[in-house]
Amino acid sequence: MPGIDLRGVEFTPVSPKLTRVKLIGAVIGGLIWLAVLSVPLVLRLTGVWSELWAWVAWGLPAIVLVWLLVDVVLVPRRVRALGFAEREDDVLWREGILVRSVKAVPYGRLQYVDVEDGPLLRSQGLQTLTLKTAGGDDLEMEGLTRETCDRLREVLMARGQARLAGL
Amino acid sequence: MSAAAPDPQAPRTDAPADVAVPAAPTPGADDAGWVRVHPASPWIKGWSLVAVFLFVALRDTGERLVGSLLGGGDAAGEPFEMQALLIGGGILLGALLLLCLAFFFSWWFTRFRVGEEEIELKQGWLFRSRRQMKYDRLQAVDLQYPLLARLFGLAAVKVEAADGGGDSALELAYLRKAHAAEVRREILDRASGALVGPARAPERVVGAAGEPGVVGLGGEPGEAPSSQDLATAPGPAPSARDRVRGLLADPQDEGTVMLRVPPGRLVGAVMLSDVVLGTVAVFAVLIAVVMGISEVLPGEATEAGQAGGLGLLLASGLPAAFSLAGAVWSGLNKGWGFTVRTSGDGLRLRYGLTETTSQTIPPGRVQGIHVIQPLAWRPFGWHKVKVSVAGYGLEGAVKDRDVALPVGPWEDVLRVLEVVAPDAGIDGDPRAADGPDGPGLTPAGLMHAAMTGSGGTHGFTHIPRRARWWFNLLTWRRHGFTLTRTLLVVRRGRLRRSFQALQHERVQDVRLTQGPVQRRLDVASLTVNVAGGMARIDGLDRGVLEELFEVESRHAAVSRRLADRNRWMLPEELERFERRTAEVAQTEVGRREMAAAGVVVGVEGSGKAPGRVADGREERA
Numbered sequence: 001m002p003g004i005d006l007r008g009v010e011f012t013p014v015s016p017k018l019t020r021v022k023l024i025g026a027v028i029g030g031l032i033w034l035a036v037l038s039v040p041l042v043l044r045l046t047g048v049w050s051e052l053w054a055w056v057a058w059g060l061p062a063i064v065l066v067w068l069l070v071d072v073v074l075v076p077r078r079v080r081a082l083g084f085a086e087r088e089d090d091v092l093w094r095e096g097i098l099v100r101s102v103k104a105v106p107y108g109r110l111q112y113v114d115v116e117d118g119p120l121l122r123s124q125g126l127q128t129l130t131l132k133t134a135g136g137d138d139l140e141m142e143g144l145t146r147e148t149c150d151r152l153r154e155v156l157m158a159r160g161q162a163r164l165a166g167l
Numbered sequence: 168m169s170a171a172a173p174d175p176q177a178p179r180t181d182a183p184a185d186v187a188v189p190a191a192p193t194p195g196a197d198d199a200g201w202v203r204v205h206p207a208s209p210w211i212k213g214w215s216l217v218a219v220f221l222f223v224a225l226r227d228t229g230e231r232l233v234g235s236l237l238g239g240g241d242a243a244g245e246p247f248e249m250q251a252l253l254i255g256g257g258i259l260l261g262a263l264l265l266l267c268l269a270f271f272f273s274w275w276f277t278r279f280r281v282g283e284e285e286i287e288l289k290q291g292w293l294f295r296s297r298r299q300m301k302y303d304r305l306q307a308v309d310l311q312y313p314l315l316a317r318l319f320g321l322a323a324v325k326v327e328a329a330d331g332g333g334d335s336a337l338e339l340a341y342l343r344k345a346h347a348a349e350v351r352r353e354i355l356d357r358a359s360g361a362l363v364g365p366a367r368a369p370e371r372v373v374g375a376a377g378e379p380g381v382v383g384l385g386g387e388p389g390e391a392p393s394s395q396d397l398a399t400a401p402g403p404a405p406s407a408r409d410r411v412r413g414l415l416a417d418p419q420d421e422g423t424v425m426l427r428v429p430p431g432r433l434v435g436a437v438m439l440s441d442v443v444l445g446t447v448a449v450f451a452v453l454i455a456v457v458m459g460i461s462e463v464l465p466g467e468a469t470e471a472g473q474a475g476g477l478g479l480l481l482a483s484g485l486p487a488a489f490s491l492a493g494a495v496w497s498g499l500n501k502g503w504g505f506t507v508r509t510s511g512d513g514l515r516l517r518y519g520l521t522e523t524t525s526q527t528i529p530p531g532r533v534q535g536i537h538v539i540q541p542l543a544w545r546p547f548g549w550h551k552v553k554v555s556v557a558g559y560g561l562e563g564a565v566k567d568r569d570v571a572l573p574v575g576p577w578e579d580v581l582r583v584l585e586v587v588a589p590d591a592g593i594d595g596d597p598r599a600a601d602g603p604d605g606p607g608l609t610p611a612g613l614m615h616a617a618m619t620g621s622g623g624t625h626g627f628t629h630i631p632r633r634a635r636w637w638f639n640l641l642t643w644r645r646h647g648f649t650l651t652r653t654l655l656v657v658r659r660g661r662l663r664r665s666f667q668a669l670q671h672e673r674v675q676d677v678r679l680t681q682g683p684v685q686r687r688l689d690v691a692s693l694t695v696n697v698a699g700g701m702a703r704i705d706g707l708d709r710g711v712l713e714e715l716f717e718v719e720s721r722h723a724a725v726s727r728r729l730a731d732r733n734r735w736m737l738p739e740e741l742e743r744f745e746r747r748t749a750e751v752a753q754t755e756v757g758r759r760e761m762a763a764a765g766v767v768v769g770v771e772g773s774g775k776a777p778g779r780v781a782d783g784r785e786e787r788a
Binding site: 003004005006007089090096098099100101102103104105106107108109110111112113114115116117118119122132133134135136137139153157 | 284285293294295296297298299300301304328329336337675676677678679680681682683686691694696697698699701709713716717720721723724
């Protein structure tokens with residue numbers, strides 16, 4: 001099937017370590033949901049709420065488990081789909097497996113950049129770089145190693161100026 | 168996923184030159200100049216948390232105190248009371264400690280730096296963030312004194328950028344008032360180029376209560392005069408454009424009246440608007456259904472059924488009627504007496520029944536235009552014109568202030584567009600040349616084609632036939648775009664027609680998207696963002712949109728250089744710009760970038776000669 005394919009653009013994939021971070025995140029989130037949605041089942045099994053339909057009691061946690069499973073299966077592919085490319089005048093970001101998209105942010109359009117991380121990301125040496133333009137549609141680049149992030153930040157800032165100068 | 172997999176982001180040896188920047192530029196240099204906000208800041212920001220804590224603590228002890236006072240000589244209750252008091256106190260103390268710790272960490276990890284080229288703010292302990300903003304992105308610097316902060320003699324410095332969001336780009340909160348004023352001045356001085364060189368020693372600034380303002384300013388001999396007027400002026404600092412505009416605009420100039428919207432037409436337009444017609448249509452259907460149901464019901468149930476149905480209609484109808492009345496009223500109120508004038512600084516709008524609003528739309532601020540014609544307006548030939556205008560100057564509430572013409576015939580649309588719409592850029596276009604089948608395309612002709620046209624004429628590209636069944640059966644020949652030298656024109660809608668025109672040079676960023684069905688059809692969608700607006704093209708051929716993606720992203724990158732440099736720069740800004748360029752050129756990254764961009768940097772440290780600077784600026788600069 002034909003997909004978006006920009007000629008001559010080679011995307012650099014993000015760090016594969018992001019997969020682990022996302023997996024841990026997905027599992028933690030899934031477990032929390034599981035705990036919450038298992039309450040009716042526990043109530044039914046302990047006889048507190050015995051009139052509850054069995055399919056509801058078992059179905060809720062089952063949905064969460066299936067959801068979690070699908071998520072876990074898809075995470076590696078989703079991470080592999082992420083990538084960036086620095087071009088002469090702009091930076092490109094690619095994402096998505098089902099709905100794919102490519103976004104271009106020209107260096108000269110940057111208003112400011114954010115670098116963020118959390119404990120999980122930090123443990124893998126990863127950071128998230130957010131580029132803001134006046135367009136209001138932020139570009140969030142996930143899964144960059146700290147070195148890449150620092151380098152990109154520096155380069156983006158320098159390029160903003162240099163590109164402006166290049167009449 | 169194996170963690171041992173080679174990191175694809177590691178700098179490659181065969182990568183382009185700019186990729187091989189040393190990972191850690193100069194260790195140690197990154198730590199200098201960081202300043203912490205006032206230690207009381209978390210307490211003020213988290214005042215509600217503190218208030219809850221105090222409330223619980225005081226209520227508890229208060230109740231107990233009152234209880235024990237009233238209980239007086241009740242000796243039996245005493246030991247129990249003491250124990251409970253101890254436990255309660257312990258819990259409260261623990262909570263207090265936790266709060267103190269959290270606030271301490273929050274304070275300890277909030278640092279900012281007013282650097283040579285950018286302002287930076289670091290926040291967070293567990294989840295950390297670091298924001299960087301260059302001075303040339305600065306729109307305004309405000310001092311803010313919220314009530315609680317004011318009680319402690321503190322203030323917040325709010326730095327605004329044109330980021331399209333409602334929040335400040337950077338909020339340095341809170342600082343002692345003198346320090347805040349100091350920081351604001353330093354930011355303004357640096358932004359205006361009055362202050363260059365390394366960051367001021369933060370200790371001096373912090374301890375500079377006795378010498379406000381002089382630090383750093385006097386420390387740079389031979390520099391450009393300080394922008395004292397800017398720094399001391401209350402309120403937001405005017406951006407470069409505002410300053411230029413301020414010079415051009417004559418407040419006394421009311422302009423010449425170009426057109427007025429007659430009341431009759433406005434009433435008609437409001438009555439025939441989508442909201443009104445839509446609501447009426449929904450209710451017509453509902454009534455018909457109720458009638459139909461009562462028809463088929465057996466005789467004796469008819470009356471009851473009708474009554475019930477009517478009751479239901481009334482119950483759902485009343486709120487709908489109220490909201491409808493509200494919509495009609497606001498439409499009439501906003502559009503009443505709508506007058507468009509032309510003046511030296513753009514379109515002057517005046518409108519409103521209960522409250523007259525005056526508004527100026529400078530053409531330089533218009534990012535894009537949007538012309539709409541609801542189906543019911545077509546017999547009358549009416550249209551509505553909206554403009555996308557970038558932020559700060561127009562109060563940010565662009566949402567209901569974006570109407571340049573509430574309703575008007577096509578001629579009015581053209582007259583308004585003539586002022587606000589940018590150059591159509593079709594001169595020199597093959598379409599503009601007179602051909603055998605008639606005269607060439609004019610700007611007005613292009614707009615007309617965009618409004619009413621269909622199919623591939625006038626250079627429009629529309630949805631391919633193969634993709635028409637995917638939500639576009641009616642509009643597939645209509646929805647499309649065309650390019651001119653300066654504009655991207657997007658038309659859409661068969662029944663409710665509209666078109667948008669965006670200037671290439673205003674494009675901020677571009678996104679190309681493709682869903683699963685689109686992939687099967689080999690089509691895609693493209694979103695083009697400008698400040699305060701966007702245009703979307705859905706379901707066109709993938710290859711065509713890939714090309715458009717390249718065109719728009721290239722335009723976005725390149726035309727800004729031209730636009731920024733020769734249109735809005737004041738002499739001192741140009742000077743600063745050249746100096747920054749030279750500074751950037753001194754750095755390793757900068758040199759490579761400059762070379763890549765084809766800029767020749769002179770030995771004396773000034774950038775490429777400003778060839779396209781407006782008259783009169785060169786000798787002053």
